[in-house]
Amino acid sequence: MQIDPPYLLFLGDVADALAAKTAQGVVDWRPEFCLGQMRLAGCRADTGLPDMSPEEAAAKGAKSFVIGAVNAGGVLPDHWVASIVQAIDAGLDIVSGLHLRLAEHPTIGPAAEAAGRRLHDLRRSTENFATGTGEKRKGRRLLTVGTDCSVGKKYTALVLDRQMRARGLDADFRATGQTGVLIAGRGVAIDAVIADFISGAAEWLSPAAAPRHWDVIEGQGSLFHPSFAGVSLGLLHGSQPDAFVVCHEPTRKTMRGVRTPIPAIAEIIEATIAAGRLTNPAIRCVGIAINTEALDVAAARTLLDETGAVYNLPAVDPMRFGVEAIVDRIVAEFPA
Amino acid sequence: MQIDPPYLLFLGDVADALAAKTAQGVVDWRPEFCLGQMRLAGCRADTGLPDMSPEEAAAKGAKSFVIGAVNAGGVLPDHWVASIVQAIDAGLDIVSGLHLRLAEHPTIGPAAEAAGRRLHDLRRSTENFATGTGEKRKGRRLLTVGTDCSVGKKYTALVLDRQMRARGLDADFRATGQTGVLIAGRGVAIDAVIADFISGAAEWLSPAAAPRHWDVIEGQGSLFHPSFAGVSLGLLHGSQPDAFVVCHEPTRKTMRGVRTPIPAIAEIIEATIAAGRLTNPAIRCVGIAINTEALDVAAARTLLDETGAVYNLPAVDPMRFGVEAIVDRIVAEFPA
Numbered sequence: 001m002q003i004d005p006p007y008l009l010f011l012g013d014v015a016d017a018l019a020a021k022t023a024q025g026v027v028d029w030r031p032e033f034c035l036g037q038m039r040l041a042g043c044r045a046d047t048g049l050p051d052m053s054p055e056e057a058a059a060k061g062a063k064s065f066v067i068g069a070v071n072a073g074g075v076l077p078d079h080w081v082a083s084i085v086q087a088i089d090a091g092l093d094i095v096s097g098l099h100l101r102l103a104e105h106p107t108i109g110p111a112a113e114a115a116g117r118r119l120h121d122l123r124r125s126t127e128n129f130a131t132g133t134g135e136k137r138k139g140r141r142l143l144t145v146g147t148d149c150s151v152g153k154k155y156t157a158l159v160l161d162r163q164m165r166a167r168g169l170d171a172d173f174r175a176t177g178q179t180g181v182l183i184a185g186r187g188v189a190i191d192a193v194i195a196d197f198i199s200g201a202a203e204w205l206s207p208a209a210a211p212r213h214w215d216v217i218e219g220q221g222s223l224f225h226p227s228f229a230g231v232s233l234g235l236l237h238g239s240q241p242d243a244f245v246v247c248h249e250p251t252r253k254t255m256r257g258v259r260t261p262i263p264a265i266a267e268i269i270e271a272t273i274a275a276g277r278l279t280n281p282a283i284r285c286v287g288i289a290i291n292t293e294a295l296d297v298a299a300a301r302t303l304l305d306e307t308g309a310v311y312n313l314p315a316v317d318p319m320r321f322g323v324e325a326i327v328d329r330i331v332a333e334f335p336a
Numbered sequence: 337m338q339i340d341p342p343y344l345l346f347l348g349d350v351a352d353a354l355a356a357k358t359a360q361g362v363v364d365w366r367p368e369f370c371l372g373q374m375r376l377a378g379c380r381a382d383t384g385l386p387d388m389s390p391e392e393a394a395a396k397g398a399k400s401f402v403i404g405a406v407n408a409g410g411v412l413p414d415h416w417v418a419s420i421v422q423a424i425d426a427g428l429d430i431v432s433g434l435h436l437r438l439a440e441h442p443t444i445g446p447a448a449e450a451a452g453r454r455l456h457d458l459r460r461s462t463e464n465f466a467t468g469t470g471e472k473r474k475g476r477r478l479l480t481v482g483t484d485c486s487v488g489k490k491y492t493a494l495v496l497d498r499q500m501r502a503r504g505l506d507a508d509f510r511a512t513g514q515t516g517v518l519i520a521g522r523g524v525a526i527d528a529v530i531a532d533f534i535s536g537a538a539e540w541l542s543p544a545a546a547p548r549h550w551d552v553i554e555g556q557g558s559l560f561h562p563s564f565a566g567v568s569l570g571l572l573h574g575s576q577p578d579a580f581v582v583c584h585e586p587t588r589k590t591m592r593g594v595r596t597p598i599p600a601i602a603e604i605i606e607a608t609i610a611a612g613r614l615t616n617p618a619i620r621c622v623g624i625a626i627n628t629e630a631l632d633v634a635a636a637r638t639l640l641d642e643t644g645a646v647y648n649l650p651a652v653d654p655m656r657f658g659v660e661a662i663v664d665r666i667v668a669e670f671p672a
Binding site for chain 2: 260
């Protein structure tokens with residue numbers, strides 16, 4: 001999926017900033033992609049970008065109208081349709097992370113067809129993937145894996161990508177979820193792929209590259225999550241990472257949405273190496289990223305120091321203290 | 337989904353018998369459904385049924401044209417389309433296990449609509465699955481797992497189901513692939529489900545049952561196959577088996593379709609228990625099913641005896657010598 005920037009971010013009339021977190025994520029990570037925002041009367045979210053109409057955005061060079069907010073239930077409110085059609089008529093492609101298939105909407109589908117605009121459903125993959133081959137590809141790959149869903153795998157990958165570039169490494173962030181795809185402008189929502197093609201889609205996502213190039217791949221789910229482990233395993237096999245970083249949230253007791261206990265970091269490291277060896281025998285863990293938001297600074301430092309000592313790995317909170325120690329480890333273990 | 341027998345089985349021009357395993361499976365398990373086969377020039381598969389055209393088959397009473405062969409990835413070769421249209425024009429419904437939605441094919445869809453014939457896509461479930469919960473369900477479950485694809489997981493499950501019923505156990509075969517669905521008349525092609533719902537679909541397939549009822553679940557792929565391991569893991573988690581049987585083909589050196597070496601039986605047992613514990617801590621291996629077709633009887637017996645001794649498990653060739661020893665083990669380990 002290839003999404004053309006720059007974007008006009010549509011926030012609708014959502015009731016709070018949280019409902020526009022997709023738009024905010026894109027603004028935070030790719031401000032250069034974001035030309036403006038469009039809000040309806042009563043909107044309580046604000047990304048800080050200039051408000052503009054689709055026509056104004058198109059005149060300034062915008063290519064895509066991104067539905068960057070979601071109302072309760074994740075359905076498309078009827079009163080948003082006119083804005084979407086307005087954007088189509090202004091010459092913009094439409095990008096949506098809603099469950100609805102845009103082309104099947106009785107007004108939006110025909111409007112886009114008449115105007116020759118593209119409709120991108122981030123939750124629907126249109127790419128025809130091949131099944132995975134397991135063949136080793138040139139280039140280096142890092143995958144973020146998790147003890148659970150929603151523990152910071154995307155954020156950690158983005159910070160690592162940025163910091164590796166800052167250190168002069170040749171790196172690309174590879175998106176596997178809808179927000180990540182908007183940030184990267186390319187990628188695949190791996191959990192929306194047909195099951196037969198999970199690892200094939202992951203192989204497609206990080207193609208052969210220069211020997212010292214790094215793909216920093218956004219992980220999904222957890223090998224120990226009873227709903228999504230199949231996605232995590234196929235992504236691991238297709239990504240064939242040389243290096244992985246374990247992401248963890250220390251206060252959670254059970255996995256997101258289910259009653260299964262959170263595994264230990266050691267279990268994730270062991271399971272990731274055991275499974276990852278299949279497509280990359282040299283797979284190794286290069287760090288641990290812990291979301292310490294619930295702890296005060298002193299407690300967070302102590303937890304990170306202790307965890308690092310137990311595993312003999314750099315343990316960091318990417319959001320709070322950065323990922324420098326993990327990049328140090330990567331540079332040391334994978335010399336130029 | 338109601339598929340009308342009898343069938344004309346279409347084998348195309350596939351390169352080997354394994355590629356026509358759907359057709360062969362239906363012939364073996366539902367011979368009363370199978371009227372004939374249709375093969376194109378160069379076909380290397382042969383079910384032993386009389387060759388006939390769609391017109392001949394229709395004249396003999398055939399109702400459905402079953403695409404009983406598949407190439408890697410489940411893609412429809414262009415040169416098969418004419419045969420399918422010929423069958424439609426002869427008055428047959430079309431049954432397909434390909435990933436393609438037949439109705440969306442630019443030639444097949446209109447041809448079927450014009451002729452008033454039905455198009456059955458075995459890999460397209462109309463069921464809306466939920467994501468898996470990992471919650472334990474009542475009833476007992478057995479899953480066949482493999483060191484590779486195409487090593488006899490479906491056959492082993494079918495023979496076990498038949499033999500368990502013969503021994504008075506309350507059992508149901510649960511189909512997870514297109515051939516199994518054709519044989520059982522119900523099931524889900526688990527590799528065609530959206531990746532997010534693999535374990536959820538497996539949970540749907542074997543619902544809560546009476547405490548001593550057995551679901552005998554057809555396995556898919558292999559935890560060590562780089563193309564399909566995600567499917568195998570999601571199926572394992574959703575099936576939450578109490579017991580599993582490892583299926584193996586002793587002469588194969590690399591996994592089907594890829595260059596990855598075949599794992600040892602010990603590795604599969606270990607990996608299946610390690611992963612399966614997540615949704616059923618009591619998971620255990622109750623037997624090994626080896627396809628000894630390539631060996632003479634003496635060599636086959638020796639291999640089975642030696643393998644059984646090494647693992648302290650019943651080791652059988654289901655097609656050659658039956659599965660009695662595994663059913664004995666099941667009866668002993670799971671008392672009524």
